[in-house]
Amino acid sequence: MSQDTDTGKRTVIQDSLTTPSGLAAAGLVVLGLGLPYLPGTGQFEVFLTAQILAFAIAAVAFNVLLGYTGLLSFGHAAFFGGSAYAVGLVLRYTEIRELFVLLPIGILAAAVLAVIIGYISVRHTEVYYALLMLALSFLLYVVTVKLYTFTGGTDGVPIPSPTVAGVDYVAAWGYSGFLQGVLYYAIVLAFLVSIALMWVFMNSPFGLTLKTIRDSPDRARAIGIPVVRYRWYATIVSGVFTGVGGVMYALLNGHVTPGTVLHWSRSGELAFMAVLGGVGSFFGPIAGAGAFILLRSEAQQLTEYWHFVMGLVLFLVVVFEPAGVAGLVKRGYRKANELIDERRRE
Amino acid sequence: MTVLETRGLTKEFGELTAVDSIDFVIESGEIVGVIGPNGAGKTTFVNLLTGVLEATDGEVVFAGESLDGAAVHDRAKRGLVRSFQIPQVCNDLTLLENVRSAVLSREQRNGSMFSVLLWEDDSRAEAIELLETFGLGERQNVEAETIPHGDKKILDVCMSVAMRPKLLVLDEPTSGVATDNKHEIMDRLQEYFETTDSAVLFIEHDMELIAQYAERVFAMDQGRKLADGTPEEVLEDSTVKRRIRGEEQ
Numbered sequence: 001m002s003q004d005t006d007t008g009k010r011t012v013i014q015d016s017l018t019t020p021s022g023l024a025a026a027g028l029v030v031l032g033l034g035l036p037y038l039p040g041t042g043q044f045e046v047f048l049t050a051q052i053l054a055f056a057i058a059a060v061a062f063n064v065l066l067g068y069t070g071l072l073s074f075g076h077a078a079f080f081g082g083s084a085y086a087v088g089l090v091l092r093y094t095e096i097r098e099l100f101v102l103l104p105i106g107i108l109a110a111a112v113l114a115v116i117i118g119y120i121s122v123r124h125t126e127v128y129y130a131l132l133m134l135a136l137s138f139l140l141y142v143v144t145v146k147l148y149t150f151t152g153g154t155d156g157v158p159i160p161s162p163t164v165a166g167v168d169y170v171a172a173w174g175y176s177g178f179l180q181g182v183l184y185y186a187i188v189l190a191f192l193v194s195i196a197l198m199w200v201f202m203n204s205p206f207g208l209t210l211k212t213i214r215d216s217p218d219r220a221r222a223i224g225i226p227v228v229r230y231r232w233y234a235t236i237v238s239g240v241f242t243g244v245g246g247v248m249y250a251l252l253n254g255h256v257t258p259g260t261v262l263h264w265s266r267s268g269e270l271a272f273m274a275v276l277g278g279v280g281s282f283f284g285p286i287a288g289a290g291a292f293i294l295l296r297s298e299a300q301q302l303t304e305y306w307h308f309v310m311g312l313v314l315f316l317v318v319v320f321e322p323a324g325v326a327g328l329v330k331r332g333y334r335k336a337n338e339l340i341d342e343r344r345r346e
Numbered sequence: 347m348t349v350l351e352t353r354g355l356t357k358e359f360g361e362l363t364a365v366d367s368i369d370f371v372i373e374s375g376e377i378v379g380v381i382g383p384n385g386a387g388k389t390t391f392v393n394l395l396t397g398v399l400e401a402t403d404g405e406v407v408f409a410g411e412s413l414d415g416a417a418v419h420d421r422a423k424r425g426l427v428r429s430f431q432i433p434q435v436c437n438d439l440t441l442l443e444n445v446r447s448a449v450l451s452r453e454q455r456n457g458s459m460f461s462v463l464l465w466e467d468d469s470r471a472e473a474i475e476l477l478e479t480f481g482l483g484e485r486q487n488v489e490a491e492t493i494p495h496g497d498k499k500i501l502d503v504c505m506s507v508a509m510r511p512k513l514l515v516l517d518e519p520t521s522g523v524a525t526d527n528k529h530e531i532m533d534r535l536q537e538y539f540e541t542t543d544s545a546v547l548f549i550e551h552d553m554e555l556i557a558q559y560a561e562r563v564f565a566m567d568q569g570r571k572l573a574d575g576t577p578e579e580v581l582e583d584s585t586v587k588r589r590i591r592g593e594e595q
Contacts, residue, residue: 200462204461205456205469206456206457208439208446212447215437224452224509225456226420
């Protein structure tokens with residue numbers, strides 16, 4: 001790499017870190033890293049945040065397809081649950097307990113599923129793509145339920161806490177110490193690495209290729225882009241990172257069932273998070289995952305009709321703020337700037 | 347050097363023969379206008395060249411190789427590039443991103459995932475240069491959605507040119523553009539193509555533009571070749587006058 005590129009890179013990073021949103025992001029990362037040590041945070045808050053981060057990985061990955069490639073998938077539960085189940089079954093049938101072995105296994109499972117399901121689905125677009133993804137992921141759900149002697153059926157599989165780099169932290173520190181001192185940080189790390197990688201991918205020539213396909217498949221072909229093949233690649237990238245989210249969810253939850261990770265409603269939730277956060281923005285779905293899980297957590301405590309609350313929120317977002325949380329923030333930021341300018345002029 | 351040659355190229359839609367055994371040759375550097383009344387098969391002919399439609403019979407030879415079975419994107423990569431009658435640009439992307447996407451595609455870098463475009467300058471410089479050549483340089487960071495129709499047509503061509511075509515097929519480059527601007531677009535194109543040895547094939551209804559910009563004219567009627575020669579010869583041909591120019595009056 002030339003020195004020019006290095007300087008250019010440094011300037012871009014410096015510039016983006018000194019903007020208000022860059023500072024806010026850096027602040028959030030610091031806050032996230034310090035969370036378990038903040039006064040007043042207990043196991044529940046750490047668990048909830050870790051859950052948000054696990055889903056945020058999957059929601060951003062989902063948006064690689066919806067926001068960047070223009071493909072709506074209703075089958076992401078297959079990647080999320082596929083990786084979670086791969087981890088669960090390995091734990092059930094082998095002696096492997098190591099996080100750094102389980103994670104690659106989960107990712108590999110999601111990748112294999114994405115390669116196969118994606119290959120079939122990308123032959124079609126729009127509603128047919130969505131429905132094929134739905135059908136194939138539902139197939140995985142049914143197979144998992146039916147093969148109960150192998151998979152545990154609807155009871156699912158327990159996910160005992162893994163060792164990390166060979167150390168059994170649960171035995172040493174107890175579960176709460178493991179969650180707040182090790183697992184939480186593993187999930188934060190997985191989140192940061194996944195988001196960074198996906199950001200690079202979406203800002204690379206590959207990402208621009210996907211956006212070209214999203215905006216005009218005919219144009220993409222006319223400039224030599226094999227559209228179907230790149231839709232497939234996008235599905236694989238999306239599936240792999242959704243798998244990372246799935247592994248983290250499984251480890252955090254300590255148990256997976258077909259209903260919690262493979263059911264089609266899980267795919268719907270990822271779509272919900274992406275839309276809630278804003279599909280037009282790279283970081284939007286992270287906010288979407290946060291808003292969704294906090295909202296659901298509150299709504300569940302408030303009423304047993306929490307589905308109704310969630311449905312109402314989705315309705316309101318789609319009608320009044322289609323750009324989601326990201327759109328709200330952008331608009332608020334612009335308003336604030338205008339106000340500041342006005343004050344200055346006065 | 348012959349860039350493209352068709353031999354007995356035919357396309358049937360059920361009973362209708364839209365393109366009827368066309369033999370056609372274009373040399374590099376040539377600018378050829380295609381004329382014909384509505385329904386003459388001009389667009390079908392062009393679609394057969396670019397791979398949008400599959401021929402019923404006959405073959406297309408491009409740069410010495412048969413294009414039998416080659417997909418649209420494959421032909422584009424080999425240098426047979428088209429522009430669109432209704433401009434096809436990426437509305438949510440800036441003009442710079444639009445052209446850069448084509449540049450990167452030509453460089454076979456679509457799959458490059460680990461280089462961030464924000465700090466990558468070669469493809470940006472080339473895209474900016476192209477936009478400036480076509481008079482869009484000042485608006486490089488504007489989203490394509492916001493520019494007027496005529497400029498979208500130029501952007502459409504600019505993206506095609508970024509592929510460094512051996513043959514560029516322009517499907518009515520000035521349709522839907524105000525008369526005053528038609529010459530502006532054609533002048534820019536002519537100026538650009540004088541600097542390359544790319545062949546250009548353009549469909550056009552405006553006989554004035556044909557007479558002014560085409561070096562050779564290929565006239566079609568009912569799927570067949572009607573005439574092929576210099577603009578003077580073809581435009582004064584009695585059948586062409588009756589069948590094609592007659593409609594204009």
